[in-house]
Amino acid sequence: MKKFYFKYRKISLVTAVLATAMTLSAFIPSQEKPKEEKFSNLKVLPKNTTPEQLKEVMHDFNASLGVKCGFCHAPSKDDPKKMDFASDENNHKSIARDMMKMTAKINKKYFHKGSKEGEIKAISCKTCHNGQKHPEMKIASL
Template sequence: MYQLHKKKFLAGISLVFILMVGVAATTVQDKKPKPNLKVLPKDISHEELEKIMKGFNVSLGVKCNHCHAPSKTNPKKLDFSSDEKPEKNVARDMMRMTAKINKKYFDYVEEGKTVITCITCHNGKEHPESKITLPAPPPER
C-alpha cells in the first residue's frame, strides 16, 4: 500500500511539474526588441527591412556592426534598437538626404525609376569618394 501512495505522489508531482513548465513556456514570449525606426516606415516587414540593411552592407562595404552596437548582455550579438553608435544617425541623415534629392530632382514616385542611392556615391566603400575631377582654376593675371 505504501508503494501505491508513493507512485501516486510521484505521478502527481510529475504532472504538476509538467503543467508548470507548459504554462511557463506559453507565457514567456520571445521578446525581441522592436526595431528603432526613425526614417523607415514603422510597419515595414522584416523581409523588407533586412533587404534594405543588406543593401547598406553592399553599398558601403561594411558589416552590421558598423552602425549597430554590441548588446550589453551578450557582446557577441548586436543591439539593433540601440542608437549608441553615431554611424546609425549618419545613416539616417544620408537616407533623408537621398530621399530629398530623389524627390526634388528626379520626382521619384514609382519603383524602378533611376534614383540616387547609397551605392551612387559610396561604390562599396565606407566613405564616399568623388569621381569628379574639377578643372584647375584659371591662373591669376
Template sequence: MKLKKTFMVAAALTAAVTLCSLALPQEPEKPKNLKVLPKNISHDELIATMRGFNAALGVKCGYCHVAQKDDPKKLDFASDDNQHKGIARDMMKMTRRINKKYFGKDVMAVSCYTCHHGNEEPKTKPDEAAAK
C-alpha cells in the same frame, strides 16, 4: 532502475519538445526605434534594406549597430550609441530629398551606392590608375 528509466524518458521528451519548437517558424521581433524607415516595414523589407547598405558601403552590421550590453556576441539594433547609425539616417533623408526634388518615379534615383560604390567613405576623386 525505474527512476533512471523515468528520467531518461523525461529527458528524451524534453529534448523532442525543444527541437520541435526550434523547428517551428517564429515571428521575427518587431523592429524598435525606427526613425527614418517606415514603422510598418516588414521583416523581409528591413533585412533587404540592411543588406543593401552592406553592399553599398562594403560594411557589416556592426558598422552601425553596437553590441548588446548583456551579450556582446549579439547586436543591439535599437540602440543609437553608434554615430554611424545617425549618419546613415541623415544620408537616407538626404537621398530622399534629392530624389524627390530632381528625379521622377520612372527615373533611376540616387542611392547609397551612387556615391559609395562599396566603400565606407565616398571617394572625392578618381584613383590614380583610373585617371591615366
C-alpha cells in the same frame, strides 16, 4: 417509443461527433498567423516596415558600403557577440539616417515629379559609396 429511441440516437451521435472533433482539434496545430515583428527604433523607415523589407534595406547598406552590421549597430550590453539593433549608441547609425533622408530628398526633388507609380531611384548609397565605407571625394576643377 420508437421516435424517442431515434431522437436519443441522433443526439448521442451528434454529441459523439462533436466530442471527437474537439478532442482531435487539440492535437492539430492551429493555423494562427505568426506574430508580426514590430521594430522599436525606426526613425526614417516607415513604422510598418516588414522584417523582409528591413532585411533588404540592411543588405543594400552592406553591399553599397562594403560593411557588416557592426559598422552602424552597437553591440549588445548583455552579449557583446550580438548586436543591439535598436540602440543609437553607434554614431554611424545617425549618419546613415541623415544620408537616407538626403538621398530620399534628392530623389524626390529631382527624379519623382509625377505620380509615385513607376518611381525610379536615381541615386542610392552605392552612387557615392561604391562599396566603400567613406565615399571618395573628387574636387572638380573649374
